[in-house]
Amino acid sequence: MLKIHPKSVTSESPAKADLSWQDRGACKGPCQAIFFPPARLERRTDRRLREARAKEICQTCSVQEKCLTYAMDISEQHGIWGGLTARERRALRSSRSKR
Numbered sequence: 001m002l003k004i005h006p007k008s009v010t011s012e013s014p015a016k017a018d019l020s021w022q023d024r025g026a027c028k029g030p031c032q033a034i035f036f037p038p039a040r041l042e043r044r045t046d047r048r049l050r051e052a053r054a055k056e057i058c059q060t061c062s063v064q065e066k067c068l069t070y071a072m073d074i075s076e077q078h079g080i081w082g083g084l085t086a087r088e089r090r091a092l093r094s095s096r097s098k099r
């Protein structure tokens with residue numbers, strides 16, 4: 001199962017890109033849900049715990065760099081990719097643009 005959040009799939013998404021690395025993601029499987037916020041309202045403390053758990057999984061992942069690059073390339077707005085939250089990726093993008 002690919003870790004493509006439904007909201008990230010557009011007609012212009014890099015669907016034609018090689019996404020086979022996603023098959024090797026440590027998040028593949030039932031734990032995948034913790035990488036995205038739930039549909040219901042989530043308390044701040046719950047969000048922090050969920051994100052911390054997801055990031056721990058990312059730290060063990062063999063495709064972390066590819067995952068982060070992909071999320072940055074498509075400006076993914078949701079979820080944790082490559083060990084970073086959407087907010088952290090925006091900050092990274094901003095810091096890179098200032099160089």
Ligand code: SF4
Pocket residue numbers: 003022024025026027028035057058059061062063064065067068080081082083
């Ligand atoms: S880096 Fe994290 S989000 Fe990306 S594939 Fe690996 S475990 Fe999943």
